[in-house]
Amino acid sequence: MNIAIVSPGPFTVPPVKGSSVEHDIDEVTKAMPSQHNITIYTRKCSAYPKSERKNNIFYRRLRYEGQQDYIKSVIKQLKKEAPPDIIMVENRPHFVLALRKVFHRTLIVLNMHSHVYATTPLISKAKMKKVVKQMDGLITNSNFLRLRLIKEHRIPEHKAHAVHLGVDMEPYLKQADSPELNKLRKKLGITANHRVLFFAGRLIPAKGVHVLLESFQKIAREDPKAILLIVGGTGYGSNRLNDYVKKLHALAKPIAKQVIFQNFVPSHDMPLYFQLGHVVATPSTWEEPFCRVNLEAMAAGKPVITTTNGGVSEVVKEGHSGFLIAPSDWKRDLPSIWEQMWKSTLLRTQMSKQALHRAAEFSWQATAYGYLNVFHQVMQQEKPAIDRQKHFLIG
Template identity: 60%
Template sequence: MKIAIISPGPFSVPPVKGSSVEHDIDEVTKMIEPEHQVTIYTRTCATYPKSAVVDNREFIRFPYKGPTPYLRRIIKHIRKRKPDVIMVENRPTYVLALKRHFPKIPVFVNMHSHVYASNGMISKEKMKKVVRLASGFFTNSEFLRRHFMKACKIPAHKIHAVHLGVDVSPYQVAKIHFSMRKMRKQLGLQPEDRVLFYAGRLMRAKGVHVLLKAFREVSEKDPLARLVIVGGTGYGSNRLNPYVKELKKLAKPLGDKVKFVKFVPSAQMPLYYQLGDIVATPSVWQEAFCRVNLEAMASGKPVITTPRGGIGEVVTHHASGFLIPPKDWGKELPVIWEILWGIPEIRAEMGKNALMRAKQFSWYATAQGYLEVFEKVCKKQTSSSPADKPLRKTG
């Protein structure tokens, strides 16, 4: 099967500055068997050549000066290749142009969140047309699948929930990396410090303010408690916006108990997770999936998170972590903290459970989930093709 995958465009594949969608494209396509030919369309950048072939994957890169010229170049290239199936990543609007040029090629949309199908990004009329024209949709959680079925009236048979994966190897190797002691020293962390760790963008939806307020209660009871916050305002950005200023103001009374670390590229994150003993993801919005939880569990860390969106499909309450509503963090976080440090066996057991849970999410399983749907649709299309139907007898 010849598969064309179209990345959104603003970031490169593989990602240089982070960008989760591009990370997903890179990881999942590595797991597609060599019998399939995969062409990944993405943007040019200084890090990579204009085109390259890696095993059964071909990267074709075009300049990104907005979605229209970017997609126009991709369409021109696809016309020469004639793929069996096209997968659009997180940009349903691209389907409209693609189906005008390639009405017979199945086009799928992989929705990584609700954002690009919302009214601010695409009109209801256009989204209705996308739903009609697309051969199918993928989401990274059952929560997001149900959201689109309700919000966009996508028929149940046309939208498929396929969880993202994680490779636990780099997170486990990082545990014994020689640089860990140096990293802790640079951050001013002592061997006896008990570290709560946050990784992600510094935006209100991620609930970092909820975490800081709750941590203040923890630090009053535990003088060894420390909070490390890793991330910037966006992928590769460390802009000091009003929300970051608010976070710094909340952290100021806690002094050196709170450590801010600027944006870290995803390739280095396995090391940074080792700084923490427990990982916190205090999301206040309806997360589609929340990759950080899976990465934390791949590191063998218990997770304290919220039951928002698809998070509960990944983190198991009282097994690999705790699912605490955002409004209860101020009351519950000190209690959980005391339990995890007062009874070390519980913390160790939860860490083991977390790692076991993470191993259930593989990129190979994600790839197989996509391929199964592709093959079913392509087979159905071939069997219904006029060329394959028997001629009707006349006379």
């Protein structure tokens, strides 16, 4: 099958400074069987050549001077090449409308990573209604997001498919005994006696870092060994000191000796950083569609204390690989869960093992085959003059 993937545009593939959607594109395409020809249309940058081929994946890197300019460049390039069997648009519904004006018969699948770009003011309700009619299929990263988009935009259920994201466990497991780990602990002032609660992510209100700091106050007062390590910046590759970050530092001031802020860390270094924590916290206040950080934490063998919001419960099992707390209950519940976990070595050991087993259930190969199965279903539903089905092979 010939597959064209249109990335959102602001960041390149593979990602240089992070960026979650581009990371997902990179991982899932590398996991697809080699008989499928994949072309990724993405932003050009100084780190990579304008065009390059790696095995069955061809990268077309184009200028990015805003969304409209970018999708025009993508369409111009697509017209020069043999028409693909499937175009998968990543997280930008309005790209579907631009592509459909030119490619009337090509199958187009929209892959949504959250609901955000399907809401006003990013796209009007009228345009979103057209997207639903003009796309041939929808992929979401959780069943929660699938059901939400079906309800909000009246998407026919047969068009929408939930496919969970994956994780490559090897880099996380490999760092468990890394000689670099002690060096990093020393650099950050973490000793063998410390009990580390770990947060990784963007420092934005939706990620609930303020909730975590407010909830950690009681832990810090009652447990002198407790350390809260916060790893992340305001954006992918950005460590800008905005009003929200200033608020976080103000919240941390009364317990400053027990809170460590570490700036943005590139994704390829994060497996080592996850090993610094004993428990990972993801206190998101918004409805996380999936929350890949939880999966990465479990791949490192770390129990997770996370939110009840969104699709998180599809990944983290309550009392098994972690604990789920409603955003309004963190101040009350986090200290008691923390105390419970440190009272029982057996509990922490069991949850660590269970976290590893749970993470192993999510692989990029499974995600890749999930996407291919969606493409297969879309092709079967379509009845064009030519037989597209003959191009589909799952290895």
